[in-house]
Amino acid sequence: MADPMRIRANMLGDKVEVRVLMAHEMETGQRKDASGAIVPAHFIQNVTVTHAGKTVLSAQWGTSISKNPFMHFRFKGGKPGEKVTITWVDNKGERRTDEAVIGGGS
Amino acid sequence: MSFPRLLPAVLVGVLAASVPCVCQAQDDTQKEVERYRQLLAEGNPADLFEAKGEELWKTPRGPRKASLEQCDLGLGAGVVKGAFARLPRYSADTDRVQDLESRIVTCMVTLQGFKQEDITKNPFSAPGRPSDLEALASYVAGESKGMKLAAPLDHPKEMEAFRIGERLFYRRAGPHDFACVSCHGENGKRIRLQELPKLTDPNDARKIFTSWPAYRVSQGTVRTMQHRLYDCYWQMRHPQMDYTSEASIALQVFMAKYAKGGEIRAPGLKR
Amino acid sequence: MKRLASLTLLALAACASGPSDDEMRDDEMRQRAEQVFRESFTRGNPVIRARVEQQDDVQALCTRYRNDPPKDVAAKIESEQAASIRYPAPGHFLGDWRRGEKIAQDGYGMRFTDPDTKRPNGGGCYNCHRIAPAEISYGTVGPSLYRFGALRGTGEAVQRYVFGKIYNSQATTACSNMPRFGHNGVLTEEQIKDLVALLLDPASPVNQ
Numbered sequence: 176m177a178d179p180m181r182i183r184a185n186m187l188g189d190k191v192e193v194r195v196l197m198a199h200e201m202e203t204g205q206r207k208d209a210s211g212a213i214v215p216a217h218f219i220q221n222v223t224v225t226h227a228g229k230t231v232l233s234a235q236w237g238t239s240i241s242k243n244p245f246m247h248f249r250f251k252g253g254k255p256g257e258k259v260t261i262t263w264v265d266n267k268g269e270r271r272t273d274e275a276v277i278g279g280g281s
Numbered sequence: 282m283s284f285p286r287l288l289p290a291v292l293v294g295v296l297a298a299s300v301p302c303v304c305q306a307q308d309d310t311q312k313e314v315e316r317y318r319q320l321l322a323e324g325n326p327a328d329l330f331e332a333k334g335e336e337l338w339k340t341p342r343g344p345r346k347a348s349l350e351q352c353d354l355g356l357g358a359g360v361v362k363g364a365f366a367r368l369p370r371y372s373a374d375t376d377r378v379q380d381l382e383s384r385i386v387t388c389m390v391t392l393q394g395f396k397q398e399d400i401t402k403n404p405f406s407a408p409g410r411p412s413d414l415e416a417l418a419s420y421v422a423g424e425s426k427g428m429k430l431a432a433p434l435d436h437p438k439e440m441e442a443f444r445i446g447e448r449l450f451y452r453r454a455g456p457h458d459f460a461c462v463s464c465h466g467e468n469g470k471r472i473r474l475q476e477l478p479k480l481t482d483p484n485d486a487r488k489i490f491t492s493w494p495a496y497r498v499s500q501g502t503v504r505t506m507q508h509r510l511y512d513c514y515w516q517m518r519h520p521q522m523d524y525t526s527e528a529s530i531a532l533q534v535f536m537a538k539y540a541k542g543g544e545i546r547a548p549g550l551k552r
Numbered sequence: 553m554k555r556l557a558s559l560t561l562l563a564l565a566a567c568a569s570g571p572s573d574d575e576m577r578d579d580e581m582r583q584r585a586e587q588v589f590r591e592s593f594t595r596g597n598p599v600i601r602a603r604v605e606q607q608d609d610v611q612a613l614c615t616r617y618r619n620d621p622p623k624d625v626a627a628k629i630e631s632e633q634a635a636s637i638r639y640p641a642p643g644h645f646l647g648d649w650r651r652g653e654k655i656a657q658d659g660y661g662m663r664f665t666d667p668d669t670k671r672p673n674g675g676g677c678y679n680c681h682r683i684a685p686a687e688i689s690y691g692t693v694g695p696s697l698y699r700f701g702a703l704r705g706t707g708e709a710v711q712r713y714v715f716g717k718i719y720n721s722q723a724t725t726a727c728s729n730m731p732r733f734g735h736n737g738v739l740t741e742e743q744i745k746d747l748v749a750l751l752l753d754p755a756s757p758v759n760q
Binding site: 441444445452458460466469470471473474515519522526527528531 | 581582584585588589591592593594595596597600601603604607610611614618619662663665678679680688689690691692693729731732736737738
C-alpha cells in the first residue's frame, strides 16, 4: 500500500483551502535506469476530491506532473469539522485514499 | 437537484525544472530563481519524510523489536524535541563526537539490534530503494524546527574535532586542487546558478547550515548533511566518503560553530 | 617519511631558526587531521583515493597558508609552476572555438561516477565563469571572460598567456582557486588550445 498523503484543510473566508502532498514516484516511462533499460511508466492518472458525498475536484494527470506531487486548491460549501476525502488512482490501478478534517482558520 | 461541478482555483505545484527569464543582469536571474523557490516552498515533500520518520521512530523494529523512543540524542533518553539543535556533540556512551545521523545509527544498533554494517551500507536512497535514515533524520531534525542552533564546543573532543574540521576545510587535493574553501570561501559567489554560502561567515552559515536535511528536487528525496558532504567530495574529485566518518563529523563541528544561533528550518527544500 | 616531508615543508616556509612551539602543535594537529582524512575514505574508489591522500607541495603549502601565502612563498610557487608549463609549438595556440565551447560546458570527468571510458574530461568552465553571451547559466567564482579577446587583444602573446593560465593558473597566482588543468592532467593540450580559441578567436561568440 502506498505511503499516506499529507492533507491540510482549513477555512479561508467562506471557502475551504486544501493542500495535499502525495507520495508517488510519477515515473514518466521515458527514463532509463543504470543498465540502460526503460523504467516503466508509473504515474497518478486520476485524482478525486469529495466532500459530503459530492465531487469537488476531479483531475486527470499525465507524465508531466513531477514526483511527490503537491496540489493546492479551494472549494465552497465546506465547514469546520467536516471531512474532505482524496483518492488517487495510478496507471497500474494502484490507489490510495486519505481524508482530513476541515479546520477553523480565517 | 444537481450541483454544478465546481472549478476551484487549482495551483498544481509542478516540480519540474523551470527556466528563468532570459535577462542579462545577474540580479534579475537571481530574483526569478527566488520567486520559483517561493512557489515551491508550500508543498515541500519533506513533510512526507517527516511523517514516515516519525512512524519509523515509534514502531518496534529490528532483532530486538524495540522502537527508537528511548534513544538518547544528547538531551537524555527519549528527548527528541530540541536535540537536533544541540548536534553535533560529544557522547559519553560512545566516547566520540557524533552528528545527527551517527547518533541515529548508534540507537538503531544498541536499542533495536540492527548491525552497523547493514544499516550504513546503503544509507542514501536510490530509485526503488528508500532509505530509513533519510526519513528518521527528517523527523528528528523537524522536531527542532524554529529553534536556534547551539551545538556545544567545550568538551576536549569537540574542540579537537573543530580543529580537525578546520584543517580539512582548507585541505586542497586531487586533480582539481579543490578544497571546501575553493567554493565556500567567499561571499556572493555562485556555481552556475547555485549561490554558494561562505561557510566561515556566520551571516551565510546561520542560514544555510540549518537548512539541512532538505528535500532535493533534483534528487527526488530528502538528502542529509552526510549526503551533502559525500556529494561535495564527489564534485571535488575525491572518493566516496565513509558514512558518518570522523572527517564528516569534524567538518560539521567546524561549520556549526559559524552557524551558531541560526534558526533551524530543516527539513528544507532545495534544487 | 611523511613526518620528515612535512617538517621539511615547514622549514622551507618558516626559514629562520626551526619550528616554534606553536608550529609543533600545528604540525601535530595537521598530522592528526591527515590521519582522520585517511580513515574517512576507506571504502572509496582506490585510484581516486590514492590521488587525494597525498597532497603535492603546492597543495600542502596552500592548505597551510589558507590560500594566502607570504610573498616569498607565493613567489617561489609561481616561478616553479611557471617553469613547469609545457607550451605547444610557437604559433600553435589557437584550436577550434566550437570544440572549446563544448569543453567549457562539460563538467564530466574524474569523479567516482564517471566510468573509466575513453570519454575526454570537460573543463567545467561555466561553473565559475561567464564566457559566451548565449549562456546565462554561468557561475561567478571566477571573473567574467566575456569579450576577453576583444578587450585584451588576440595576438600570440595573449594566446600564450591564456594557454599558460588554463594549463597552470598558479604560475601567475599562487594558491589560485582555479584548477591547474594542464599540470594536473585534467585537459589535454588540444583541449586547452580549443579553450584559448574560445576566448581569443575573433570569430568566437565571446568576442562579438
